[in-house]
Amino acid sequence: MEKVKVLFVCMGNICRSPTAQGVFAHLVQSQGLADRILIDSAGTHAYHIGKPPDSRSQAAAKDRGLDLSEQRARKVDMLDFERFDYILAMDRANLQDLQQLAFPPQQERIYLFMRFATRWNTDEVPDxxxxxxxxFERVLDMIEDAAEGLLEHIRRTHL
Structure with a gap:
């Protein structure tokens, strides 16, 4: 069975999207689904390519038992629109950037990540x-909520 592929995207790939990758990977692992779901993150801009997540993101995640230290920032590339089933933007600006890069059929794979949240009534994860x-704590709270909703959606739709 082919893996469901999930890409989290923010602007620089050093705060929100690596946090989402770490939270979602931990959740998927804890549910015994790591062999069924591939998870990555990227940025719409090339500001921090090759750099680890922001130290404040790493510290906030570490307080919740998550290690982001192995991640490295990268920029979204055109192959991502073919490779990933879900491309999840952290805010409207990044959503717009992604939609402008993607071909029309690929745009159906692009979502605001917070659409999967159940406890937060907002569509953007603030930078x-x-x-x-x-x-950073608030961002983690928001991401944990949306990650749970996303996993539930993937379970219903694909697994």
Missing amino acids: PYYGGSSG
Whole structure:
């Protein structure tokens, strides 16, 4: 059986999308589905290619038992639109950037990640980069909620 492939996308791939990758990978692993779902992250901009996630993202994740240290930032490439079943943008600006890059049939794979959330009534994960540590905690709370909803959707739809 072919794996369901999930790509999380933010602007620089150092805060929100690597956090989402780490949270979702942990959730998938804990549910015994790591052999069924492939998870990655990328950025719409090339600001931080090859760099690890922001130290504040790593610290907030580590407080919840998640290790993001092995991840490295990369930029979305055209093959991602063919390779991934779900391309999940953290906000409307990145959604728009992705939709402009993708061909029309590929645009059906692009979603706002927060559409899968059940406890948050917002469609965007705010960028915590210029804020304090509480922003990184809030982002983790939002991502954990949306990750649970996404996994439930994938279970119903694909597994």
